[in-house]
Amino acid sequence: MYNRISRTLFVIASLLTLVVASAHAFAASDPLPSWNDGAAKKSIVTFVAKVTEKGSADFVAPDERIATFDNDGTLWAEQPMYFQLLFALDRVKVLAPQHPEWKDKEPFASLLKGDVKGALAGGEPAIGEIVMTTHAGMTTDEFDKIVTDWVATARHPVTKRRYTEMVYQPMLELLAYLRANGFKTFIVSGGGIDFMRPWTEKVYGIPPDQVVGSSGKLKWDTRDGKPVLVKLPEINFIDDKAGKPVGIQQHIGERPIAAFGNSDGDQQMLEWTTAGGGARFALIVHHDDAKREWAYDRTSHIGTLDKAWDEAVAKGWTVVSMKDDWKTIYPPERK
Amino acid sequence: MYNRISRTLFVIASLLTLVVASAHAFAASDPLPSWNDGAAKKSIVTFVAKVTEKGSADFVAPDERIATFDNDGTLWAEQPMYFQLLFALDRVKVLAPQHPEWKDKEPFASLLKGDVKGALAGGEPAIGEIVMTTHAGMTTDEFDKIVTDWVATARHPVTKRRYTEMVYQPMLELLAYLRANGFKTFIVSGGGIDFMRPWTEKVYGIPPDQVVGSSGKLKWDTRDGKPVLVKLPEINFIDDKAGKPVGIQQHIGERPIAAFGNSDGDQQMLEWTTAGGGARFALIVHHDDAKREWAYDRTSHIGTLDKAWDEAVAKGWTVVSMKDDWKTIYPPERK
Numbered sequence: 001m002y003n004r005i006s007r008t009l010f011v012i013a014s015l016l017t018l019v020v021a022s023a024h025a026f027a028a029s030d031p032l033p034s035w036n037d038g039a040a041k042k043s044i045v046t047f048v049a050k051v052t053e054k055g056s057a058d059f060v061a062p063d064e065r066i067a068t069f070d071n072d073g074t075l076w077a078e079q080p081m082y083f084q085l086l087f088a089l090d091r092v093k094v095l096a097p098q099h100p101e102w103k104d105k106e107p108f109a110s111l112l113k114g115d116v117k118g119a120l121a122g123g124e125p126a127i128g129e130i131v132m133t134t135h136a137g138m139t140t141d142e143f144d145k146i147v148t149d150w151v152a153t154a155r156h157p158v159t160k161r162r163y164t165e166m167v168y169q170p171m172l173e174l175l176a177y178l179r180a181n182g183f184k185t186f187i188v189s190g191g192g193i194d195f196m197r198p199w200t201e202k203v204y205g206i207p208p209d210q211v212v213g214s215s216g217k218l219k220w221d222t223r224d225g226k227p228v229l230v231k232l233p234e235i236n237f238i239d240d241k242a243g244k245p246v247g248i249q250q251h252i253g254e255r256p257i258a259a260f261g262n263s264d265g266d267q268q269m270l271e272w273t274t275a276g277g278g279a280r281f282a283l284i285v286h287h288d289d290a291k292r293e294w295a296y297d298r299t300s301h302i303g304t305l306d307k308a309w310d311e312a313v314a315k316g317w318t319v320v321s322m323k324d325d326w327k328t329i330y331p332p333e334r335k
Numbered sequence: 336m337y338n339r340i341s342r343t344l345f346v347i348a349s350l351l352t353l354v355v356a357s358a359h360a361f362a363a364s365d366p367l368p369s370w371n372d373g374a375a376k377k378s379i380v381t382f383v384a385k386v387t388e389k390g391s392a393d394f395v396a397p398d399e400r401i402a403t404f405d406n407d408g409t410l411w412a413e414q415p416m417y418f419q420l421l422f423a424l425d426r427v428k429v430l431a432p433q434h435p436e437w438k439d440k441e442p443f444a445s446l447l448k449g450d451v452k453g454a455l456a457g458g459e460p461a462i463g464e465i466v467m468t469t470h471a472g473m474t475t476d477e478f479d480k481i482v483t484d485w486v487a488t489a490r491h492p493v494t495k496r497r498y499t500e501m502v503y504q505p506m507l508e509l510l511a512y513l514r515a516n517g518f519k520t521f522i523v524s525g526g527g528i529d530f531m532r533p534w535t536e537k538v539y540g541i542p543p544d545q546v547v548g549s550s551g552k553l554k555w556d557t558r559d560g561k562p563v564l565v566k567l568p569e570i571n572f573i574d575d576k577a578g579k580p581v582g583i584q585q586h587i588g589e590r591p592i593a594a595f596g597n598s599d600g601d602q603q604m605l606e607w608t609t610a611g612g613g614a615r616f617a618l619i620v621h622h623d624d625a626k627r628e629w630a631y632d633r634t635s636h637i638g639t640l641d642k643a644w645d646e647a648v649a650k651g652w653t654v655v656s657m658k659d660d661w662k663t664i665y666p667p668e669r670k
Binding site: 063066140184186193194197201207208209210211215218219220226227229236242245246249250251252253254268271272275 | 398401475519521528529532536542543544545546550553554555561562564571577580581584585586587588589603606607610
């Protein structure tokens with residue numbers, strides 16, 4: 001008896017929920033309010049509709065709705081240099097008192113005199129030394145705290161905003177829109193995995209296990225009788241260019257059906273995504289808004305968009321103009 | 336007007352759903368029916384209650400409810416040898432016609448004569464050669480299909496069951512119970528990640544991106560004008576012993592609050608899990624059921640349980656007796 005009443009009530013409740021949910025969907029406001037109506041927005045909405053509508057020839061089961069996003073230049077800004085490099089420069093200053101020898105040693109000597117250009121003139125070896133010095137030697141828990149403290153307090157040299165407030169509002173809406181449509185959203189970035197994970201859940205709604213990135217090797221050890229993982233100054237994996245499909249396979253183990261990037265470093269990820277069967281979606285953010293953000297593409301050292309742009313045009317991938325397609329760039333600042 | 340009616344209907348529907356769901360929960364049957372009432376079952380239920388009850392001093396937010404499971408010997412059987420090795424032996428037979436030179440080359444010569452012991456007498460180098468020969472040289476998509484076909488058809492030499500029907504029914508219930516309580520369940524196995532991912536979602540409800548395992552290196556390449564990832568005969572990562580906490584950090588990026596294993600290969604994963612703050616849970620499956628499964632521990636070559644057992648006893652981790660704690664071992668066979 002209990003069961004029959006319960007089941008009847010349950011069916012009524014479910015039906016009511018369905019009816020109301022459908023009515024809501026019909027009356028719902030725009031899920032992408034910061035996107036201007038145009039070809040880019042339309043291509044997104046059209047793709048999501050066709051892979052989610054039951055009975056659609058392009059329907060994709062929810063557990064295969066994998067979407068991957070580059071981070072630097074796609075979800076947050078990357079000028080005047082990658083934010084992770086700005087973090088590393090800040091760390092050099094903090095660590096300098098423990099390293100008196102840096103006064104006479106490049107790239108640290110130039111850096112500590114405030115000559116960032118001079119320090120980075122040493123190219124990749126110089127940058128490598130700065131990154132390894134600031135990203136290794138501590139435990140994973142210690143590094144997590146260092147990053148958490150930095151993003152809570154550090155300010156961008158140009159906008160004076162917190163770095164996590166230099167994420168793109170239209171992309172936050174896109175992430176939420178895809179998740180509301182059953183997608184699992186991942187970051188696949190050339191940036192350091194340990195540098196992103198402390199804040200991606202709070203800022204993007206992407207939990208640590210859905211972040212793929214470059215990494216250093218780790219060592220299992222014991223400190224004060226407790227097990228720790230120590231970050232070694234040795235590269236484990238570089239998640240960039242052809243490394244992105246490799247990183248996707250190793251971490252996610254499934255080919256995405258949608259991928260989002262902004263530079264030549266994302267080209268192979270977009271190729272890998274669109275080479276799968278069924279409906280596929282690839283999007284490139286073009287930084288063409290010198291007024292509200294930065295304008296750069298083919299000749300930029302950071303976020304070079306050259307070959308991937310040509311391929312996007314040739315293959316009909318969606319190219320987003322920040323200037324024309326986005327109503328706003330950043331979310332409102334927190335108090 | 337529409338909105339007010341809609342909102343009212345929605346509230347009614349939501350309330351009804353809540354009421355019915357609560358009634359159902361109250362009347363619900365045992366979520367772990369294949370577990371005998373005893374200390375092991377009680378320790379699981381007690382832990383889950385205290386981390387999920389709002390207001391409990393040990394409450395853990397849902398996004399931090401990470402549980403990691405070893406696979407071989409914890410979720411499915413591993414005797415008379417790891418199933419992945421049985422897969423590799425089957426593959427050698429299938430590939431033999433393309434390799435006439437194997438007739439005179441160990442370990443293949445012995446294997447093809449049916450002398451498995453002789454083939455494995457070569458120890459790790461012999462096993463390494465068998466694994467690399469059968470797990471590399473093809474694309475990731477091709478390997479996925481090979482594994483999918485094998486698990487659909489191959490039968491265990493002793494039980495004559497399909498391998499994916501030699502999973503432990505009590506552990507299937509435990510996985511479902513944890514997920515119903517907001518946990519995210521991961522596999523963290525010494526086995527090959529590409530060997531597990533094709534079937535873990537169907538068999539365990541664990542999607543590919545929540546599988547951590549050992550892996551080979553991958554190479555981005557083009558075949559017939561299409562991008563592919565080729566499996567190279569080169570080790571990328573060994574997810575065993577101290578490699579398990581490293582694999583957890585690299586893939587999941589968060590420390591589990593509960594971990595489940597059966598051998599010394601899981602010891603560091605359980606240490607890493609229990610060394611975190613707040614309520615923690617560690618469990619070891621002890622294979623002591625020679626009648627319904629196999630009985631082995633300290634002196635077994637496969638699934639050695641020696642040091643981890645001592646530590647479990649010393650630290651009060653839960654030790655499951657398959658003989659006493661489990662009503663059944665395997666789920667019913669499919670037709």
